[in-house]
Amino acid sequence: MSEVALPASLRVFERGWLSSNNILLVDEDRAALVDTGYATHAAQTVALVQHALAGRALDTIVNTHLHSDHCGGNAQLQAQWASETLETLIPAASERAVREWDEAKLTFRATAQTCERFTFTGTLAPGARLKLGGIGWEVIGAPGHDPDSLMLYAPEPRVLISADALWEHGFGVIFPELEGESGFAEQQAVLDAIAKLEVATVIPGHGKPFTGVDAALQRAYSRLAWLRADPARNAKNALKVLIVFKLLEVRTLRFAALQAMLADAAVMHAAARQLAPESAWPGLLHELTGELAKSGALVLREDGIEAPAAVA
Known part of the structure; x- marks a missing residue:
């Protein structure tokens, strides 16, 4: 695998389980964190961000999806920067569940996991665009692992923040299929969508950033076919x-x-x-x-x- 080169404004905190990776993007206007890890690691997440920002405030949280290992640090980050104007952007499809704090819909109780209640200031839907770390990002829907999940794609540096839609060796559990809903077909469509993008580097939800995207896609397609053959x-x-x-x-x-x-x-x-x-x-x-x-x-x-x- 060739060496992974990332933009200077982007830093990845590669986390071990239980937390997802956190991606910190900093430019002159905004310091943003994509995904915030699990609740029991929240204090460590705050410390990592504080150290990296060296006294600067965190301005924005972006959640790719709301599984507990991706949003469990939201509440403590919001408390840490309570005196600041901290923007929190969640997937638009999850807006009602968060507003009503529907833990069944949010899957925290359904998976025997925990997440401290947090608030949000805005939403993101597929097709939206935002600028983080001085880089333009496109928001892409990524149902399959989670129906509401999103990815972020930057065409110019050809970087994909894939969350749990694509790892170097696979992808996250296809949860909808467990409850009789469609998920395999959606995961297939997400992989097909990634294959059409010009991607040099993938930052996954778990594991180190990687190149060799075509090989990762082939492994993912193979695993998906194996799962579909016997649910x-x-x-x-x-x-x-x-x-x-x-x-x-x-x-x-x-x-x-x-x-x-x-x-x-x-x-x-x-x-x-x-x-x-x-x-x-x-x-x-x-x-x-x-x-x-x-x-x-x-x-x-x-x-x-x-x-x-x-x-x-």
């Missing part, structure tokens, strides 16, 4: 991702707590129902956690699971 694969992947995400937050989980999560968290419940009848969920959890233990993602205990020491 249970998407459900199984979703449960594994959500279990590990929660485990990284709380460090240990008893099997009884995992079973309660399947019952109470609507997205996890829907995924489990695609894989097994409810009476078989204890066995399903042991199967999934066993596979995750073999991959090194967690450690099995007699009564539950714990995060491996390597990510403590």
Whole structure:
């Protein structure tokens, strides 16, 4: 892979799970942050931004979508710069859910995750244009992983902020398919849209920025075809991702707590129902956690699971 060269006005804070990457764009007029990480990392997000801005105020927050790992730092950033005029732009399709703080629609409770309530000052829809870091950006719809998700594309430096629509090795869970809604077709269309753009560098929601976009697209197309061939694969992947995400937050989980999560968290419940009848969920959890233990993602205990020491 060739060396990644980014505009001088753009800085990427590559975050480990649980947080998405944060992209800081600074010019003479505005300091903007794209995506703000998870709630438990919010203080660290504030510290990173403060250090990078060296006394300058943050002017704008942009959220590509409102999964908890992309907007969980919003509230603390808003509190930190409460005396300033801090603009917060969210996807237009999510406006009502945020205004009413509908946690079911926002998926926080549905995925057994948390997000402190935040406000917003404006919205972004596909087709909009904005200037961040002295660079002109086009807003592109990116349904698939999340119906409301957006990407930001800068034609002149040929940079794509892809959120979870394209990673170097895949893309985010196709959540709509878990609840019987269309998501695979939308993800296919998003990949097709990216393929038509002139992109030199992708800044994904997770992982390092990368070039080699054509190869990444081919891997993504291959993975999507594999998931579409058997939708249970998407459900199984979703449960594994959500279990590990929660485990990284709380460090240990008893099997009884995992079973309660399947019952109470609507997205996890829907995924489990695609894989097994409810009476078989204890066995399903042991199967999934066993596979995750073999991959090194967690450690099995007699009564539950714990995060491996390597990510403590």
